[in-house]
Amino acid sequence: FELEDMADQNERAFQKQPTIFLGRKRVLGKSKKTKSKTGGLRYYKNVGLGIKTPKEAIDGNYIDKKCPFAGNVSIRGRILKGVVASTKMNRTIIVRRNYLHYIKKYNRFEKRHKNIPTHLSPAFKLNVGDIVTIGQC
DSSP states (O other): OOTTTSOOOOSSSOOOOTTSOOOOOOOTTOOOOOSSTTSSOOOOOOOOTTOOOOHHHHHOOOOOTTOTTTSSOOOOSOEEEEEEEEEEETTEEEEEEEEEEEETTTTEEEEEEEEEEEEOOTTOOOOTTOEEEEEOO
C-alpha cells in the first residue's frame, strides 16, 4: 500500500483500524478505486440515538479506537449536555455542567457545577463555549 492510502501516522505505534485488513493482495491490471474518497477502506458505523454519523468519520483518515463512529465503543447510559470549558488536551475536552442545589433551611437554590473530562473524536472541531451533548460509554 502507498503512503497516501495510510492514515495519519503521528504516534509511535502503527495506527490502523482493527476491522480493516491492510495486507490484501493487489490484482495486476485492475486499478479499481475504493468507496472512500481518501483512497482506502474505512470502517464506520451508525451509533443510533438520533445522532448522524459525521462526514469526517466516513471520509476522514484519522484512527481513534475510542471514537463511537469509527472505533470500538458503544454509547450507553446517560446522555448529558454541557458547555466546553477547555480544549487544551490532546483528544480530550473539559465539559462544564451547571446545576442548582436546593438548600432547605433558606428555601432557596445555590449554583453549583461539575467539570467532566470527555473524549473528543477527531471528527469534531470544537471551541471553548460550544454547547455539546456527551454520552457515557
